[in-house]
Structures are given as structure tokens and as C-alpha cells.
Amino acid sequence: MSNNVNDWLNDHGDYLYRFALARLKDTHQAEDAVQETMLAAIKNNSFEGDSSIRTWLTGILKHKIIDMQRKLIREQPVSDIIDLDATDESMDDFFDKTGHWLDKPQFFDMPDHALEQSQFLSVLDACMQKLPKKLKAIFMFRHVHEMENENICKELDITPTNAWVMLYRARMGLRKCLEMNWVKG
Amino acid sequence: MLTCKQASQLISQSLDHPLSWYELMQLRLHLMMCGACNRFKKQLNILLIGLRKIRTNIENNSAIQLPLDAKTRIVEKLKSNQHSQ
Numbered sequence: 151m152s153n154n155v156n157d158w159l160n161d162h163g164d165y166l167y168r169f170a171l172a173r174l175k176d177t178h179q180a181e182d183a184v185q186e187t188m189l190a191a192i193k194n195n196s197f198e199g200d201s202s203i204r205t206w207l208t209g210i211l212k213h214k215i216i217d218m219q220r221k222l223i224r225e226q227p228v229s230d231i232i233d234l235d236a237t238d239e240s241m242d243d244f245f246d247k248t249g250h251w252l253d254k255p256q257f258f259d260m261p262d263h264a265l266e267q268s269q270f271l272s273v274l275d276a277c278m279q280k281l282p283k284k285l286k287a288i289f290m291f292r293h294v295h296e297m298e299n300e301n302i303c304k305e306l307d308i309t310p311t312n313a314w315v316m317l318y319r320a321r322m323g324l325r326k327c328l329e330m331n332w333v334k335g
Numbered sequence: 336m337l338t339c340k341q342a343s344q345l346i347s348q349s350l351d352h353p354l355s356w357y358e359l360m361q362l363r364l365h366l367m368m369c370g371a372c373n374r375f376k377k378q379l380n381i382l383l384i385g386l387r388k389i390r391t392n393i394e395n396n397s398a399i400q401l402p403l404d405a406k407t408r409i410v411e412k413l414k415s416n417q418h419s420q
Contacts, residue, residue, distance in 0.1 A: 155413055159406065165394070167401035172393035181405040188409055189416060249338025254371040260381050260388075271392070274385045292351075293386055299351045318347040325378040 155192050162204050166211050173215050173294055183218060187211045216295055220305065223287050244322055256329050270332060277327035285320035292317055337365040342372045346379065 166187060170180035187210045201209075246252055261267045281289060291302045303313050337345070342365045345358055354362065366373055393399065 156410065159409060159413075163406060163409075164397070164400045167405075168394045168396065168399050171399065172390040177402070181401070181409075184401060184405070185409045185412055188413055192413060192417070244343075245338075245340040249340035251339050251371050255374040255378055257374050258378065258381065260384060267388075271385055271389050274382065275389055278386070293383060294390070314348055314351065317351065318344060321347055321350075321379055321382070322343070325375070325382055328378070328382065 155188060158191065158203060158207065159188060162207055165204065166207060169208060169211060170215060174218065179218060183211060183214045186214045186217075190214070212295070216291075216297070219287075219290065219295065223306075244326075255325070258329065258332055273331050274324075274328055277324050277331065280327060281320055281323055285316055285323065288313065288316045289320035289324070337361050339365075339369060339372055342366070342369065343375055346372065346376050350379065350383070 163184060166184045167180055170183040171177065174180050174183065187207060190210050191207060244252055261270050278286065278289070288302060288306065291297045291305065292299070297305070299310065299313050299317075302308075303310055306313075308316075342362060345354060345362045348354065349362075366376070
């Protein structure tokens with residue numbers, strides 16, 4: 151085996167693992183993602199030296215993570231993932247007939263204090279995990295894997311309208327959950 | 336004049352693509368007068384900043400390392416892959 155790969159694993163393995171863990175939230179999946187990345191890196195050595203090795207490996211890893219996410223989604227029936235009923239009318243839960251907020255959004259901010267901040271972030275994380283399956287999938291693609299809407303539509307085979315309605319609902323749900331579980335009093 | 340519902344939809348869409356000039360003007364006008372929608376916009380921003388922070392906290396935490404057994408497994412896998420080629 152070329153020494154390169156061993157070096158890569160030694161120098162960047164921990165970082166790649168953390169990068170994967172931050173997105174997949176599962177140690178086994180994160181290990182698998184690093185392994186797949188290393189295999190792809192030796193198989194298809196396209197490193198051209200115009201970026202750092204770490205940037206190059208992270209680029210491969212990003213694709214592997216999205217592949218894994220895609221597989222998880224594909225294992226579920228399509229009807230569980232895509233909200234085909236996502237129409238304008240289905241977004242009325244938060245507003246009255248005249249389009250006014252039923253419950254006005256409350257003010258909250260990111261706490262400065264480290265302990266408080268970590269509490270805030272764990273509430274946020276828990277709220278994201280609690281999103282309905284359909285909304286969680288698209289929300290993760292958009293805001294954890296930071297994919298563009300156009301690619302998300304291809305990935306999930308949905309229309310742009312469907313995508314924005316689902317994203318809107320996910321964001322509305324998440325901010326409501328945060329408000330209920332974080333804002334005190 | 337936009338309703339809060341319409342304004343919230345535009346605020347959400349602005350996270351995905353730039354709004355048209357007309358949409359932007361309508362939204363600005365609404366936000367000048369509506370505290371609730373301003374707080375909503377702020378909430379979404381905090382939410383996205385928070386999600387990014389959750390990731391960078393893990394990425395920068397050098398205490399989290401690729402477990403040794405996983406490392407060994409990956410090295411073995413790379414070796415056997417090399418031989419089979």
C-alpha cells in the first residue's frame with residue numbers, strides 16, 4: 151500500500167471522522183464514511199495539488215455522506231419522505247384566516263455564556279431530530295449538508311414548489327419547537 | 336400590503352434564493368411595521384447559526400478521534416483492496 155494513504159489517514163483521519171460525525175450523528179456511519187473516502191481516494195487519485203490534501207479528502211467525504219443519507223432515505227417508502235399534499239393550504243396552522251400570527255414569535259437569541267449556549271444547541275439539535283421524517287430529510291439536505299434547492303429537487307424527485315413548501319414547514323416547526331423548549335416564561 | 340403569513344413565506348424563501356426586487360420591497364415595508372415578523376426572521380437566523388455551531392463544535396473538538404479499532408480496520412481494508420487490484 152502506498153505510504154500516502156497511511157499518512158492521509160494519520161494526518162486527517164480524526165478530522166474527517168469529526169466532520170462525518172457532525173453530520174451523520176452516528177459513530178458507525180461516520181467510521182464507514184471515512185473508510186469509503188479513503189478507498190475512493192486511492193482508487194481514483196485525482197488529487198491535483200491546487201488544494202490541500204485535507205480539502206480534497208473533505209470534498210470526497212461530503213459526497214460519501216450525501217450518498218449515505220440518500221441510501222437511508224431510499225430505504226423508506228416514497229410516501230414517507232415526500233409530502234405530496236404540501237400545498238399552500240397545508241401551511242395554515244400558524245396563522246388565522248386573515249394571515250395574522252396565531253401565536254406571535256417570541257424573541258430569543260444565541261446565549262453568550264458557554265454552558266447556556268451548549269444547552270441551547272442541544273435543544274436545537276433535539277428539535278431537529280423531532281421533525282417529522284418527511285420534513286427532516288429535506289431540512290437536513292438543505293441546512294446540514296448545505297445542498298442547493300435545485301439538487302435537492304433532483305435528489306428527492308420533487309418540484310421546486312414542493313421543496314419550498316416543505317422547507318417552510320420544517321423551519322416553522324423547528325422555530326416553534328425551539329420557542330417552546332427554550333424561551334422561558 | 337403583505338400579510339404576516341405571506342411575509343413569513345418570503346423570509347423563508349429568501350434563505351434559498353434571492354427575492355425579486357418587488358418581493359424585497361414588499362417585505363421591507365412589512366418588516367418596518369411588524370415586530371412579530373422581525374422576530375421570526377431573527378429566529379430563523381439564530382437557528383441556522385446554531386446548526387452551524389453544532390457542527391463546528393464537533394469538527395473542532397480534538398478530543399473526538401477516529402477510534403483505534405476503526406483505524407486498524409480501515410488500514411486492513413485498504414491493504415486488501417490494494418491486493419485485489
